[in-house]
Amino acid sequence: SRNYQPQEMAxxxxxxxxxDEVWAWYLYRRGVCHSAEPNDAHRAVAELERKLGDRFVLITQNVDGIHLRAGNTLQRTYQIHGNIDFIRCGADCCVDLFPMPEGLDLQWDRxxxxxxxxxxxxxxxECGQLARPYVLWFDECYDEERFRFQSSIQAAGAADLLVVVGTAGQTNLPLQVGELVARRGAPMVVVNPDPSPFTQFAEQSERGLFLQGTAGELIPPLGERIAERLGG
Incomplete structure (x- = not known):
């Protein structure tokens, strides 16, 4: 079989x-996702949620579900591009999400x-029609019911602090979140090995900070500092 590119399959x-080809491609990618384990940064983010409770929101572009496996809750994790461990109706009979059915091999050969x-x-x-992966595809738009669009914007409008970690800033909703927080003048910390549009937001703000480095080394101490300052 040929090697498809994401722009072809997603x-x-x-x-x-x-x-069938799309499902096989995603089932292979699901196995790849599960071969990765949460690292110190993921665990630190989960610990920060435990300490801040309902004052915490995680907006993630990752579809690998690794934040949930690290301990973050589904309630406070806005999976704006979906989660490869869930399915939804391919005929859109409902907006419900369902766990990946049992009986599928986790390790799927390419x-x-x-x-x-x-x-x-x-x-x-619900209806018996073919399901589809719960992911936001390139030819689709964000919505609230499945991808928490309005909730993410509302969180940005109310945030006391935005921490942006490890994103190149190439998708629309995260950029809207960063721009809104910057426009409000709320504190923003950007953690990334390389500059991005978010570092520009931070550098243009009097209350912005760009920390250049990896999430694994910077997020654990940063999370502890945030918990000390904002925790109850």
Whole structure:
């Protein structure tokens, strides 16, 4: 089988045209995601949620679910690009999300096709139509019901502090969040090995700070400092 590029496979159009190939591609990627374990930065973010409680919101572009595996809660984690461990109805009969069905191999060889049995269990529990991965595809838009668009904007409008970690700033909603916080003049800390549009927001703000380095080394001490300052 050929090696598809994300721009070819991560679209609703591709799913309608070749659903088996799209599912096989995502099941392989799911196995790759699960081969990664939470690191010190992920654990520090989860610990910060435990300390701040309902004053904490995590907006993540990651679809690997690693923040949930590190200990963050689904309630306070806005998965704005989805989560590869969940499915939704491919026919949009509802907005509900469902865990990936049991009976699917977690380790999926690249290029392995979907079998009749696997196709039979990759179904919407509500209507029985073929399910699709819970991910935001390139030819789709953010919404509130599935991707917490309005909730993310509201969080940015009320945040006492925004910490931006490890993103190149190439997608729309995160940039809106950063721009809104910067426009409000709220404190912003950007942690990244390289400059990004978010570092520009931070550097243009009197209350912004760019910490150049890796999340693994910088987030644990930063999380402790934030908990000391903002914790109850």
């Amino acid at each position: 679209t609703h159009a591709a799913f309608l045209r070749m659903p 290029g392995r096709p979907v079998t009749d049995h696997e196709r039979a269990i990759l179904r919407c529990p």
